[in-house]
């Protein structure tokens with residue numbers, strides 16, 4: 001009688017451990033995907049540069065780019081990137097958008113501001129350029145570097 005009770009408890013424990021082993025990977029995967037933090041950058045646009053022009057984030061981060069057209073020469077400027085064809089950012093503020101030369105662009109008139117928000121889901125270096133006239137060839141370029149998180153040491 002007593003042996004039976006012990007076996008029953010052991011059996012219950014084994015079933016519980018199996019359940020934990022089966023369920024845990026499912027539970028932890030989405031949690032890892034949500035470890036990215038929110039990174040906010042203020043980017044000024046003038047003739048002919050972005051400041052800053054290099055943005056570095058970790059894969060999985062939510063990236064917020066706050067653009068302001070601060071050009072004293074009162075030219076329009078934009079950010080245009082192929083990245084935004086695959087990852088369409090949420091855009092707010094005063095901007096004009098469209099696609100040109102296989103890049104999605106967001107353009108602001110002098111004195112205007114807009115904000116782009118997206119999740120950096122792909123690792124790599126993603127160039128962007130001002131898509132207005134020849135601003136890119138005049139040096140108005142930049143890049144978003146998305147760094148894959150370092151591998152965790154083995155337990």
Ligand SMILES: [Cu+2]
Nearest residue numbers: 077130132135
């Ligand atoms: Cu420009």
